[in-house]
Amino acid sequence: MLSNSEFVRQSLELNLFFMRIAKEHSIFLEAAFTTRDQQYIEQSEALKNIFSQLLVETIRMSEGIISPEVANSGELVTDLTLDAERETQFYTNIKINPNITRMEASLAMSSPGQISMNTVRMVENLNNRAIRAAQQIASFKSNILQNVLCCRMFTTNYPLLLDHILREAKFYLRMLTMLQRREEFNIAREAAYQETFWNRIMAEHSKFIRGLLDPTEEKLFDTANNFGKKFDELTQEARSLSQDMALLPEVTNRSLKNAIDIRDFKKQGTEGLVQCKIKSIAYPLLGDHVVREANHYIRILKDFKRGKIE
Template sequence: MSTAFVARSLDEVRFWSRIMKEHSLFLRLGFRCEDTQLINEANQFYSVFEAIENRANTFDKNTDPQVIQRFNVEVHTAVSHIWAFKRKILGLILQCQLPGANNFPLLVDHTSREAFYFRNRLEQLNAGKLDPLPDAIINENVFFLRIMADHAKFIGHLLDPSERKLVDQAREFSEDFDKLLFQARDLDSMRPQSQTPPLLDQFLDQNRVSVKSLRDFKKTASDLIAACRIKSIIHPLLADHVYREAERFLHIIDMFESALTGQPMPSMSFE
């Protein structure tokens, strides 16, 4: 246990607890008015993760690592519960038990994958066993590239069909990230032979270019939605939500690049 463990734990919990809180809101907004039990459960999860987020903000890097380790266990329990809730919703939708609701099955699956990722990261942190750099580069990119591809699809479907140019742009981003994801999975299946510094460096460089473009597109869309300048059914908070996730992916890519080129990257390890 070290200050690096504390800092990394707080960074993960602060970011992802807010994401889980917002997922609760988005899912609630997609339920039908008669789905009172699901609405109540979503509201409860919103409160749980808001409390976690607020509590995480009371800690700092000098907090006793054992306190943070126990906190991570508590958060892990909450994330496990919201993951199960999301999978329950997905089952109801796919079994046609929520006709007329407005949560896409892919969106619900998407949010559950993020919960699973968060839960797994908490387990890694408490065990002190983060992936070695070559594995982390591939694993994180496979995860986030799919997240970015999903975002582009959601944006395309939630924009008004009359916003033809923006819909086309979203579709192009979806296709681009699908291709990047396939390439990442190819690199994954070629492990460990594929994990050479030159290949990983090129992999990061290529992904960074596309993520920056998508990040800028999301920022523009978010600003336009907030100003009521385009037609869509995208909640302003959802537009900001997907923008923040793109920003985080870029931050992760930059940290990997720094480590790969021999520069220190303290936030990515316990060393």
């Protein structure tokens, strides 16, 4: 069973990452609807605001509590996040509060703080509200996906992307539920599960990048395509670990190497989008979003290598 301090720290770190992810999913959904679906545009905006408020609360609770590894990992914000938000707001006219990003960036400079029983109760309450919000956005995404698959709705988001972000919401819910139960993980089993999950996510990121590039960006297209194939292979390798867990260190090492490589590719792409040097139909914030997910995965893989689980 997790101690109070581990429960608080792990909860806050999880929420700092996934609340921002969910906030941005809401933005990407909102930007992709046609004017016909005004009700869905309004629902996306409402979800963005819910996760924005929850994220502000979480940032305030996290000062001096989260680990330096998480604060400095680049999974919460990067040096491109503010620029990517500004450019995406310009393109979409969807309001994105830059002060939340500034607050989150400042966590790396927080002085160590104390965890009291009041902190524990506040985090338990926060997790319960995060669970309700995650359930709400998961239901919303599922509804959109079914409408798209049945040709009742058009959106510029790929059906695979809708399924992709739905799986991320369900993953967030799984982790929140386990934390609320104070469950400790079996490191090997959790590593195999998360490497299967995140390698698939990385493969799909590659395919989305490939599909959002202008047809003239042939070199970037080929690089993205190759990453997609590599992470498809890594996903299969991670899935096969259930038959032979002895292969886990080898799969983890390969996953880490390729996660670093694709992170660097995504970062270069995001810089290109922010600087208007790459022709595509991707928002800069989507680029920064997938960089942060890669940074999150890299940190987790390093923890697995050390025999540690978050």
